[in-house]
Amino acid sequence: MKLYNIKENEEQVSFGQAVRQGLGRNQGLFFPQQLPELGDIDDLLSEDFVTRSTKILSALIGDELPKEKVHSMVDAAFKFPAVIKEVKPNCYALELFHGPTLAFKDFGGRFMAQSLAAVSEGGKTTILTATSGDTGAAVAHAFYGMKDINVVILYPKGKISPLQEKLFCTLGGNIHTVAINGDFDACQALVKQAFDDHELRTEIGLNSANSINISRLMAQICYYFEAVSQLNKQERENLVISVPSGNFGNLTAGLLAKAMGLPVKRFIAATNTNDTVPRYLETGVWDPKPTVATTSNAMDVCQPNNWPRIEELCQRKGWGLSTLGRGAVSDQQSANSVQELYDLGYLCEPHGAIAYQVLQQQLEPGETGVFLCTAHPAKFKEVVDDILNCDVELPGPLAKHSVMPLLSEELDNDFVALKQVLRRVQG
Numbered sequence: 001m002k003l004y005n006i007k008e009n010e011e012q013v014s015f016g017q018a019v020r021q022g023l024g025r026n027q028g029l030f031f032p033q034q035l036p037e038l039g040d041i042d043d044l045l046s047e048d049f050v051t052r053s054t055k056i057l058s059a060l061i062g063d064e065l066p067k068e069k070v071h072s073m074v075d076a077a078f079k080f081p082a083v084i085k086e087v088k089p090n091c092y093a094l095e096l097f098h099g100p101t102l103a104f105k106d107f108g109g110r111f112m113a114q115s116l117a118a119v120s121e122g123g124k125t126t127i128l129t130a131t132s133g134d135t136g137a138a139v140a141h142a143f144y145g146m147k148d149i150n151v152v153i154l155y156p157k158g159k160i161s162p163l164q165e166k167l168f169c170t171l172g173g174n175i176h177t178v179a180i181n182g183d184f185d186a187c188q189a190l191v192k193q194a195f196d197d198h199e200l201r202t203e204i205g206l207n208s209a210n211s212i213n214i215s216r217l218m219a220q221i222c223y224y225f226e227a228v229s230q231l232n233k234q235e236r237e238n239l240v241i242s243v244p245s246g247n248f249g250n251l252t253a254g255l256l257a258k259a260m261g262l263p264v265k266r267f268i269a270a271t272n273t274n275d276t277v278p279r280y281l282e283t284g285v286w287d288p289k290p291t292v293a294t295t296s297n298a299m300d301v302c303q304p305n306n307w308p309r310i311e312e313l314c315q316r317k318g319w320g321l322s323t324l325g326r327g328a329v330s331d332q333q334s335a336n337s338v339q340e341l342y343d344l345g346y347l348c349e350p351h352g353a354i355a356y357q358v359l360q361q362q363l364e365p366g367e368t369g370v371f372l373c374t375a376h377p378a379k380f381k382e383v384v385d386d387i388l389n390c391d392v393e394l395p396g397p398l399a400k401h402s403v404m405p406l407l408s409e410e411l412d413n414d415f416v417a418l419k420q421v422l423r424r425v426q427g
């Protein structure tokens with residue numbers, strides 16, 4: 001597999017380099033040089049999730065990794081299903097939250113962990129990351145128990161929800177969690193300091209589990225195929241998929257799936273009031289406003305870091321950006337949609353409800369709609385309980401972790417102290 005840097009096209013890397021490096025020069029994102037077309041799509045759709053995903057990812061990765069290796073990576077990463085549920089005629093929810101941390105990020109995070117292990121150049125690796133809650137959980141569970149990889153996760157003490165903390169600070173083993181006496185920015189600054197320390201970097205094999213890593217998007221392509229495989233032939237013909245978007249990785253993966261031959265008539269970019277992209281698609285002006293806090297906080301993003309990949313793909317395929325559906329939804333509207341779905345017999349949290357809301361507005365007669373449900377309702381329990389006046393039950397994994405003891409150590413906002421922890425963990 002060959003990829004190039006979108007900003008500096010002459011920088012070209014292999015899959016292994018792209019996975020290890022994350023970002024290219026000048027903060028440029030890597031993009032595949034070739035997007036293989038997958039041949040007989042109906043045939044492919046009749047395969048099971050792991051077999052089909054192995055074919056898709058092997059076609060992308062090419063001869064850099066043997067197919068058997070890709071198969072074992074997919075098998076280890078995709079241990080939970082992506083299921084379609086009908087909420088009303090011609091309208092389906094795609095549930096992506098059956099993984100260990102109850103959000104779609106488990107697919108990408110776990111495949112990235114497998115990829116990093118597969119392309120590592122030997123020796124030990126230390127993954128260092130800062131989290132304000134959700135990413136840390138996905139990273140921790142993705143790398144838990146992996147050989148020769150230590151994970152250190154920094155988070156602001158007392159500033160993440162108790163449930164979030166329980167989800168990733170109770171694992172132990174190769175997962176080390178550190179509660180920093182400071183805020184999230186302080187945690188991020190410590191991580192940056194560590195990466196700027198070249199001596200430390202080589203000594204402990206420092207690596208990041210960055211959200212712009214191409215391996216994440218590659219994994220996410222696979223569940224779009226899995227979704228379509230669960231629809232009948234007629235429904236596949238006029239399919240519209242609505243994606244609740246923050247950094248726009250999920251939508252990028254959907255468009256990549258389409259470029260590889262998945263039959264999708266139209267994608268919809270659905271956001272909350274952080275609506276840089278919908279406004280851009282209306283007016284042609286890129287004009288990010290300050291980020292506002294919403295009840296769908298995983299989408300509180302004003303400078304979506306995957307957007308350049310969407311522009312690149314659309315340009316290469318000759319797809320006009322105007323063919324993308326779009327819509328921005330307020331907290332009040334998303335609460336109404338959570339209620340509307342509940343009345344239809346479907347329990348949904350605000351991110352999924354936003355995708356549903358925009359889909360409802362834009363679905364035309366004869367079309368079949370799918371909206372992505374990116375998180376389990378229990379993950380946003382406070383909001384959902386409040387809207388529906390109910391008491392959402394915690395699913396198994398969350399309930400199990402909620403009674404386990406916290407294993408975090410506490411640390412001052414001090415780089416020298418952090419260095420000691422990193423060396424000890426590595427030792």
Ligand SMILES: *Cc1c(COP(=O)(O)O)cnc(C)c1O
Nearest residue numbers: 245246247248249250298374375
């Ligand atoms: C991360 C996240 C999103 C946004 O996905 P992007 O790929 O960043 O657009 C939406 N919903 C939930 C629950 C998330 O965690």
